[in-house]
Amino acid sequence: MGTVLSFDQYGKAENRVVRIYRDNPRHEIWDLNVSTALRGDFAAAHVEGDQRDVLPTDTQKNTAFVYAKKHGVTSPEDYAIAVGQRLIEASPKASGAQVRVEQYAWDRIDVDGAGHDHAFLRRGGAVRTTVVTLSGRNAEQLVRVVSGLRDLVLLKSTGSEFKGFLRDEYTTLQETDDRILATSLVARWRYAGTEVDWNSTYGAISASLLETFATTYSRALQETLYLMGAHVLKAHEEVAEIRFSAPNKHHFPVDLARFGLENSGEVFTATDRPYGLIEAAVTRDDAPEPGDAWLAVPSFL
Numbered sequence: 001m002g003t004v005l006s007f008d009q010y011g012k013a014e015n016r017v018v019r020i021y022r023d024n025p026r027h028e029i030w031d032l033n034v035s036t037a038l039r040g041d042f043a044a045a046h047v048e049g050d051q052r053d054v055l056p057t058d059t060q061k062n063t064a065f066v067y068a069k070k071h072g073v074t075s076p077e078d079y080a081i082a083v084g085q086r087l088i089e090a091s092p093k094a095s096g097a098q099v100r101v102e103q104y105a106w107d108r109i110d111v112d113g114a115g116h117d118h119a120f121l122r123r124g125g126a127v128r129t130t131v132v133t134l135s136g137r138n139a140e141q142l143v144r145v146v147s148g149l150r151d152l153v154l155l156k157s158t159g160s161e162f163k164g165f166l167r168d169e170y171t172t173l174q175e176t177d178d179r180i181l182a183t184s185l186v187a188r189w190r191y192a193g194t195e196v197d198w199n200s201t202y203g204a205i206s207a208s209l210l211e212t213f214a215t216t217y218s219r220a221l222q223e224t225l226y227l228m229g230a231h232v233l234k235a236h237e238e239v240a241e242i243r244f245s246a247p248n249k250h251h252f253p254v255d256l257a258r259f260g261l262e263n264s265g266e267v268f269t270a271t272d273r274p275y276g277l278i279e280a281a282v283t284r285d286d287a288p289e290p291g292d293a294w295l296a297v298p299s300f301l
């Protein structure tokens with residue numbers, strides 16, 4: 001029996017890079033979790049134990065810090081592209097790179113109605129993400145950007161039903177025309193190109209996801225995800241495709257009749273396991289091919 005190395009990439013994962021801009025008294029913070037990986041002809045390292053073409057993961061880590069200073073951070077996407085390009089330049093055997101960045105948001109602490117210059121409060125809720133995949137070297141290089149968010153925890157206390165579903169002899173679920181709908185959303189959208197205002201587009205897409213969740217009636221989480229995706233694609237020509245992974249965070253009404261009490265959608269138990277897991281992708285019908293944009297992107301279809 002023969003064996004071949006069929007896929008490999010290597011790099012430094014979850015490098016915590018914090019960049020402060022302090023050129024004036026009103027500081028700015030970019031709090032990032034950066035994972036880099038090189039792809040290319042690195043078979044010798046795996047098959048022969050030969051490191052001559054291997055730029056150490058330690059060097060990749062250092063590059064992430066150097067670029068936070070030298071290139072700077074104006075958005076996770078722009079920074080990730082710069083780091084990826086540098087890593088490919090520094091590594092003759094590399095044919096590509098993947099740079100994943102998560103951003104943890106901080107708000108200014110409010111003091112007497114104004115945001116403080118240099119004291120911050122970590123914002124709960126969603127983490128902004130990007131996965132930049134560069135393939136090829138120099139002029140032929142393709143840059144693919146998949147941005148998104150995770151841990152966007154949403155709940156609506158009415159405006160959601162689930163009924164009319166298929167039944168078999170194992171079905172016990174009751175139909176409901178008024179339930180809690182809750183999820184912890186992961187969304188990732190693939191940009192058609194790189195001429196994008198990364199920060200304002202992120203803000204607009206996350207606001208659109210929230211608005212659609214809030215304002216549309218849900219016959220199932222499946223329908224809600226599709227509507228969220230369709231609304232984003234309609235408003236954002238620069239987005240080719242959006243993918244969702246959404247746990248259905250079940251809230252079951254508690255039987256209070258046992259205590260002589262009525263429960264009309266007032267008391268629930270929130271369960272964390274098991275959960276329905278609904279995943280969907282919504283794509284523009286004229287979207288450019290994804291190529292390797294989704295290769296090794298965690299938690300996706």
Ligand SMILES: O=c1[nH]c(=O)c2[nH]c(=O)[nH]c2[nH]1
Binds near residue numbers: 219276
């Ligand atoms: O929105 C839902 N989709 C389902 O597919 C499903 N299945 C289930 O038991 N509850 C729900 N809810």
